[in-house]
Amino acid sequence: MKIISSYSIKGGVGKTALSVNLAYALREAGRRTLLLDLDPQGAASFYFRLESAKKFKMRDANSMAEGLRKNIRESDFPGLDVIPSNLEYRRLDILLDGMTKRRKQLRSILEEFKPDYDVILMDCPPNITLLSENVFRASDVILVPVIPTVLSRRTLEQLTGFFTDEELPGDMLRPFFSMAQKRSKMHREIMADLPTAHPGFLKTVIPFSADVEKMGLHRMPLPAYSPTCAAAVAYRALCAEILSQPSLRP
Amino acid sequence: MQNMTSERLILPVGVGAEFLLDEWSCEIRQQESRLLTFWDTFEWGVWFSGHLLYSCEGVYHLCTREEGWPGIELCEEKSVGRRRFWNEFATPEMRAKLEGMLGLRGLAPVVEGTFRRRQDDLRNGVGKIVCRLEWLIVSLGKQQEELLHSCRVIPLLGYEAEADRLEAYLFQAGAKISGEGPLELLLRQSDRIPREYTLRPPFGLKSETPAREAVGRVVRSMLEIATGTVPGILSDLDTEFLHDYRICLRKIRSVLTLVKEVYPAEETLRMRQILGDLARQTNRLRDLDVYLLARDEYLELLPPGLRPALDEMFDDFSAERGIEVRRVISKLRAHSWSRLMGEIEECFSPKNPHPPSPASALPVGPLVFRCIYKRYRKIRVIATEIGVESSDDAVHQLRIQCKKLRYLMEFFAELIPREEVTALQKLLRRLQSRLGEFNDASVQQQSLLNYWEEKKSGSDVALGLGGLVSILYHRQQQVRSLILQAVKEFCDDATAASFKKVFKQPLSVLTTTPPRSSQS
Ligand SMILES: Nc1ncnc2c1ncn2[C@@H]1O[C@H](COP(=O)(O)OP(=O)(O)O)[C@@H](O)[C@H]1O
Ligand SMILES: [Mg+2]
Numbered sequence: 001m002k003i004i005s006s007y008s009i010k011g012g013v014g015k016t017a018l019s020v021n022l023a024y025a026l027r028e029a030g031r032r033t034l035l036l037d038l039d040p041q042g043a044a045s046f047y048f049r050l051e052s053a054k055k056f057k058m059r060d061a062n063s064m065a066e067g068l069r070k071n072i073r074e075s076d077f078p079g080l081d082v083i084p085s086n087l088e089y090r091r092l093d094i095l096l097d098g099m100t101k102r103r104k105q106l107r108s109i110l111e112e113f114k115p116d117y118d119v120i121l122m123d124c125p126p127n128i129t130l131l132s133e134n135v136f137r138a139s140d141v142i143l144v145p146v147i148p149t150v151l152s153r154r155t156l157e158q159l160t161g162f163f164t165d166e167e168l169p170g171d172m173l174r175p176f177f178s179m180a181q182k183r184s185k186m187h188r189e190i191m192a193d194l195p196t197a198h199p200g201f202l203k204t205v206i207p208f209s210a211d212v213e214k215m216g217l218h219r220m221p222l223p224a225y226s227p228t229c230a231a232a233v234a235y236r237a238l239c240a241e242i243l244s245q246p247s248l249r250p
Numbered sequence: 251m252q253n254m255t256s257e258r259l260i261l262p263v264g265v266g267a268e269f270l271l272d273e274w275s276c277e278i279r280q281q282e283s284r285l286l287t288f289w290d291t292f293e294w295g296v297w298f299s300g301h302l303l304y305s306c307e308g309v310y311h312l313c314t315r316e317e318g319w320p321g322i323e324l325c326e327e328k329s330v331g332r333r334r335f336w337n338e339f340a341t342p343e344m345r346a347k348l349e350g351m352l353g354l355r356g357l358a359p360v361v362e363g364t365f366r367r368r369q370d371d372l373r374n375g376v377g378k379i380v381c382r383l384e385w386l387i388v389s390l391g392k393q394q395e396e397l398l399h400s401c402r403v404i405p406l407l408g409y410e411a412e413a414d415r416l417e418a419y420l421f422q423a424g425a426k427i428s429g430e431g432p433l434e435l436l437l438r439q440s441d442r443i444p445r446e447y448t449l450r451p452p453f454g455l456k457s458e459t460p461a462r463e464a465v466g467r468v469v470r471s472m473l474e475i476a477t478g479t480v481p482g483i484l485s486d487l488d489t490e491f492l493h494d495y496r497i498c499l500r501k502i503r504s505v506l507t508l509v510k511e512v513y514p515a516e517e518t519l520r521m522r523q524i525l526g527d528l529a530r531q532t533n534r535l536r537d538l539d540v541y542l543l544a545r546d547e548y549l550e551l552l553p554p555g556l557r558p559a560l561d562e563m564f565d566d567f568s569a570e571r572g573i574e575v576r577r578v579i580s581k582l583r584a585h586s587w588s589r590l591m592g593e594i595e596e597c598f599s600p601k602n603p604h605p606p607s608p609a610s611a612l613p614v615g616p617l618v619f620r621c622i623y624k625r626y627r628k629i630r631v632i633a634t635e636i637g638v639e640s641s642d643d644a645v646h647q648l649r650i651q652c653k654k655l656r657y658l659m660e661f662f663a664e665l666i667p668r669e670e671v672t673a674l675q676k677l678l679r680r681l682q683s684r685l686g687e688f689n690d691a692s693v694q695q696q697s698l699l700n701y702w703e704e705k706k707s708g709s710d711v712a713l714g715l716g717g718l719v720s721i722l723y724h725r726q727q728q729v730r731s732l733i734l735q736a737v738k739e740f741c742d743d744a745t746a747a748s749f750k751k752v753f754k755q756p757l758s759v760l761t762t763t764p765p766r767s768s769q770s
Pocket of ligand 1: 008010011012013014015016017018043178179180206207208209210212213214215231
């Protein structure tokens with residue numbers, strides 16, 4: 001089982017779009033997939049037409065695992081299950097703080113799901129918190145959507161800096177370009193330049209596309225309602241790129 | 251991850267997905283319709299092994315049978331044209347599984363049904379699928395009329411409560427958890443009820459049953475089985491119909507002599523003649539069947555170089571069989587055949603007012619026990635004369651006597667205390683199978699030589715035949731010593747004591763009627 005996270009310090013960069021569409025592509029590729037919506041806003045859950053998770057006791061690792069398991073919902077797409085978000089996740093930080101092995105708790109909780117899934121995909125809220133630290137330590141790979149803007153260079157450096165400070169393996173970070181606009185000169189320049197500084201950059205680019213925005217209307221993953229549009233093809237290609245990497249192959 | 255397989259609900263006809271539309275939002279999908287032809291043998295070998303075999307669009311499927319529903323598929327095989335015997339299938343799994351279920355029996359279509367399957371999605375208020383409904387509608391043959399209407403509610407993980415609610419709703423509309431499965435319904439509709447088939451049915455005898463009533467029941471049961479095989483012989487589906495037909499006739503014939511003087515002498519004689527004539531009509535066909543069934547076995551006995559030589563012989567047999575089948579069929583279709591069968595039926599009808607005969611009113615139990623005991627003693631006498639150098643004929647005589655004893659013990663098995671005779675029966679069976687092997691080898695040599703006599707074919711055929719005959723002769727000689735061993739066991743003092751203990755009757759038991767009946 002591999003654990004993949006969709007993470008960025010910034011909001012609105014396409015993390016949730018990635019989680020939802022990559023989860024769909026993974027199950028299309030025959031991987032039993034569990035999407036864990038860790039963002040209290042619950043956008044990913046919304047795209048799958050799911051109500052927020054029922055409250056459960058989060059005293060320790062065991063009760064967490066049990067509560068998560070009880071909240072697994074089968075999506076409309078066989079092979080893809082989702083644990084919807086819960087406003088309680090806001091308290092996760094405080095909760096984890098009270099636990100022993102506070103930075104590594106999530107990993108052992110997720111180990112619990114090993115027999116049932118090939119991949120667990122986590123859609124994360126922005127910012128760096130104790131929860132995100134747990135996410136980092138739980139993940140095998142962290143996918144980071146990067147909109148090709150000037151600011152993005154700084155954001156990415158902040159993140160790699162944090163990894164160095166915390167002695168986390170930096171090669172886990174796999175940025176990729178999100179919402180890229182070929183017609184924009186600036187986008188093109190940054191896309192040519194930025195990957196040279198970050199060897200882990202994935203080759204696949206997710207283009208900016210109105211089809212993606214329509215996910216909110218359809219309330220389903222993009223490839224489910226528009227399987228052949230450029231963005232859907234890009235998400236599938238990203239999935240294939242991930243599966244092709246021996247270290248990432250779930 | 252995995253869906254719980256919920257129970258299938260049998261719905262009243264008319265309660266379909268349309269019925270749910272008022273209460274639920276249900277997406278009705280395209281239904282897929284398949285015409286399934288189910289296959290089985292006369293003995294229902296597939297059914298009674300707990301399986302179903304069906305063909306659909308040129309593919310045979312073997313699956314488990316789960317309460318009248320096709321269950322887990324075990325194997326499938328594409329086929330052009332129809333398959334009759336297990337060895338006509340190609341895939342190893344299919345052959346291995348079917349061999350045990352079919353034996354020498356041939357497959358015939360049993361029933362056809364149209365299975366319409368559809369999966370609908372049931373959605374909640376925000377359009378999330380909460381369960382899937384798997385509909386299965388079955389009709390007889392290609393008809394439209396619904397014989398069975400069923401639905402399985404498959405909840406999506408995390409939506410079990412919704413599925414429960416839906417099931418409750420369906421129950422209110424008359425759904426039932428269990429009921430006859432489609433196969434039971436289809437079979438009943440077409441009047442094809444699987445029945446255990448046996449040549450040794452119980453006759454419902456008691457020790458005090460008067461002998462004539464008892465023998466009459468045995469005869470009538472055998473006659474019924476014989477009649478049941480006739481359509482199979484006429485369609486020439488497999489060789490076992492004729493085989494069983496002959497066994498039944500032979501059994502009727504022998505019960506009349508094994509328990510003597512139960513019917514008037516002249517009637518008994520007449521019946522034995524008719525039965526003998528009927529059986530004789532089919533002798534040659536049965537012989538040919540036996541040769542042809544042994545084809546592979548024969549060929550394996552010879553070195554590969556000699557095998558093609560025998561093809562000519564088997565081709566001859568095969569051609570002759572074609573003629574013989576037609577001859578037997580025309581015999582069975584002839585008016586004289588029905589007349590003779592009618593006479594047998596009438597003779598053994600309980601309504602037939604035959605005058606009493608010496609043994610007709612005797613209680614069957616003691617009468618039969620005495621027959622068994624005498625027969626056993628007779629075998630012991632013959633057996634003492636069997637040695638390494640005995641003639642084939644002496645062995646043959648022993649075999650006949652053993653067969654008679656076996657028949658007696660088989661016909662009247664209900665009267666015999668089972669625990670006490672299982673060991674005896676085992677010894678008898680062993681002896682009989684040795685004698686059978688000996689006899690087969692002897693008969694086969696003779697018939698190969700006869701074939702040679704008639705044909706005088708080329709020298710390569712002679713070589714093949716010669717090879718076979720000497721192998722069979724060798725085999726026969728090997729069986730001899732085994733026979734001696736089996737005879738010794740069957741006739742030793744301990745076995746004799748057991749026979750005596752179980753079957754010997756005090757003289758007084760049968761003296762109510764003058765003990766005229768002398769045993770041969
Ligand atoms: N490739 C894209 N092209 C166009 N719009 C996109 C694309 N990816 C995401 N969006 C839109 O951008 C907004 C933010 O995306 P989202 O995936 O929710 O970001 P995050 O999870 O990082 O906050 C959403 O309205 C989404 O529909
Ligand atoms: Mg988000």
